[in-house]
Amino acid sequence: MRGVGLIVAEREGPPVSLTSTAPAPTATATTPTVREQVERLVALGVPELAGVSAEELRSAASKLRGGARSILIVHPSLVPVSRLVPLLSRSGKPGFVVSDFSDLDQFEPLDDIDVPDRPLYLVHEVERGDDLRNWSPDEALPEIVSRGRRPLTVSEGVSWFLQQPDQLEPNFCAMTIGSRLRRPAGGLDARTPAIWISSGTGRDGRAVRGAPKLGWCWAGNRHTWLGFASAARC
Known part of the structure; x- marks a missing residue:
């Protein structure tokens, strides 16, 4: 399944380097197995959101072959990302979409990102991209591509944090710039999705x-405080 075009802007200037003492920003050897991950989705209520049985979800996952650092992704055709977000949780509080992002589900993968046309699929060797904090999306995209990787879509980012919620930390969060919105008149909308932790100010409450x-x-x-989540390009 393919989406909008890959457009790279020139950098505005050299990004500021930031040092980090945070844990390694990758899905490490402690990543749950695919079987464990699908059971988590069942426990979170994904089958009910998707209108399928738990066994149907398990069957879809059983056809996938993951490695030690593979993350199970819920395709937006199965559950739109706006409906997945409330399943995120931190300190007992569910995730939410900001009030001015009503068109979230219209964001699609960049043309350069090949998303499998199946209800569940895998991405591999996910990184949070802490070393790219304080870069803009326009600056980070060509850097990610130059490393032989590709940015996560917003559905992939939410799916990752569902499986590894400890990867969403204060001052160490992530943009998911693999998803963009195409303008009706052509070109890309200037917004890029991101997932972070609310400070409870402003319209958030x-x-x-x-x-x-x-x-x-x-x-x-x-x-x-925002890195750029990415996966290995397979």
């Missing part, structure tokens, strides 16, 4: 302070 938050950032802006 105090009640969601500390909750997982799916919002957006301008493609040309830098943020010190």
Whole structure:
């Protein structure tokens, strides 16, 4: 399944380097097995959201062959990403989509990203991209590609944090720039999806302070707390 075109902008200037003492930003050897991951999806209620049985979901997962660092992805055709986000949880608080992101489900993979046309699929060797914090999406995309990797789509990012919620940490969160929205008149919308932790300020409100938050950032802006989630290009 293919989406909108891969457009790379020129850098505005050299990004500021940031050092990090955070844990390794990858899906490590402790990544759950595919079987464990599908059972987590069952426990979270994904079959009910998708309108399928738990056995149908397990059957779809059983056809996949993962490695030690493979993450099970819920395709948006099975469950739209906006409906997956509330399954995210941190400190007992469910995830939420920011109020001005009503068109989230219209974001599609870049043309350069080949998303398998099946209800569940795998991505491999996921990284949070901490070393790219304080880069803009326009700056980070060509760097990710140069490393032989590709950015995660927003559905892939949410699916990853469902399986490894500890990878979403204060000041160590991630953009999912593999998804973009095509404008009706042509070209790409300037927003890029991102997943971070709400501070409970502004329109979010105090009640969601500390909750997982799916919002957006301008493609040309830098943020010190957002890396760029990516996977190995297979």
